[in-house]
Amino acid sequence: MAQKSATIQDVATVAKVSTATVSRALSNPGLLSDSTREAVLEAVRTTGYRVNLAARNLRMQRAGAVLILVxxxxxPFYSQILQGISDGFAGSDYAVLISDTESRPLHEAELAGNFTSGRIDGVVSLDGGLSPAVLDACRAADVDGRIVFACEWVDGYAFPSIQSDNAEGARLAIRHLADLGHRKIAHITGPEGNVLTAVRRRGMMEERARLGLPAREDWIIRGDFSLQSGHEAATKILAMKDRPTAVFCAADTVAFGLIAGLQAGGVRVPADISVVGFDDIDMSEFYVPALTTIRQDRVRLGRTAAARLLERIEAPQDAPQAEVLLPVDLVVRASTAPPP
Structure with a gap:
């Protein structure tokens, strides 16, 4: 004969409290005193009571899931951010769903429909390229308050965002190269129209101006955060009569492609040209030469985004709206040296 499962009434009897108090202890423990909360949790352990999440979500009109847009x-850049997001939701009752917006772009009302159909309770978007039509549909459905951007963001929309200090990272990169003695510094950008591209380029130009460094248009080379764009930039630099002595790349992957292309063309890094990346992905430390780069704390970025979204789901009236700007660090390795 199957053993009867413990009920919320059983927990209330053991803890000597009402069923309403048990419910509060499991859903909003901060509303109770420490002694009452501990009494309820001990009763849960004693009785073996298990929360029926499906029933609770239905009662509270929640889906019990959040969507991460990548x-x-x-x-590889996104792996640690996703780890941080997973850590941030580990102690909650929310399942984490992940969607690749490059392989499966969102249709105009699709994201809003996921909210209104009860599939999801919130979104963390790592994609700053979401179309205005998608975001306007979320606003029209009054679900935009449960969307948080991380890493990237969308200009013109007041969604909360968790960002690394990209402009300061670019300034640190240029300052490091200038301190080594470089004045002829090139820059390989990210993709046109990307918010990270714009902010990192702005920081780079601000620091050039502050230090009185020359800023030649032919030393600003368009890339797209890919290995291929770095390799193509190497071809352009090798063809220059007056080559830069250092290059600041808008992403580590661009730097890897650049170094491979330069060394294939007989140019040594860092003996002939120094290279700085941005992101500090795992491969940066083990590349040859090990890459000097700007480190983003991507795990912290993901955890912070998860915490902000939980605030907006659980207590939207108290959740802050403004962006969070996380510090970055310069990591000096073997790919930079004084100019020849």
């Missing part, structure tokens, strides 16, 4: 799951 521009390209194949890029």
């Amino acid at each position: 521009p390209n799951l194949g890029k």
Whole structure:
């Protein structure tokens, strides 16, 4: 004969409290005193009571799931951010769903429909390229308050965002190269129209101006955060009569492609040209030469985004709206040296 499962009434009897108090202890423990909360949790352990999440979500009109939008799951950059997001939701009752917006772009009302149909309770978007039509549909459905951007963001929309200090990272990179003695510094950008591209380029130009460094247009080379764009930039630099002595790349993957292309063309890094990346992905430390780069704390970025979204789901009236700007660090390795 099957053993009867413990009920919320059983927990209330053991803890000597009402069933309403048990419910509060399990859903909003901060509303109770420490002694009452501990009494209820001990009763849960004693009785073996298990919360029926499906029933609770239905009662509270929740889906019990959050959606993470990632521009390209194949890029190693996103792994630590996703780890941080997973950590941030580990102690909650929310399942974490992930969607690749590059392989499956969102249709105009699709994201809003996921909210209104009860599939999800919130979104963390790592994709700053979401179309205005998608975001306007979320606003029209009054679900935009449960969307948080992390890493990237969308200009013109007041969604909360968790960002690394990209402009300061670019300034640190240029300052490091200038301190080594470089004045002829090139820059390989990210993709046109990307918010990270714009902010990192702005920081780079601000620091050049502050230090009185020359800023030649032919030393600003368009890239797209890919190995291929770095390799193509190497071809352009090798063809220059007056080559830069250092290059600041808008992403580590661009730097890897650049170094491979330069060394294939007989140019040594850092003996002939120094190279700085941005992101400090795992490969940066083990590349040859080990890459000097700007480190983002991507795990912290993901955890912070998860915490902000939980605030907006659980207590939207108290959740802050403004962006969070996380510090970055310069990591000096073997790819930079004084100019020849």
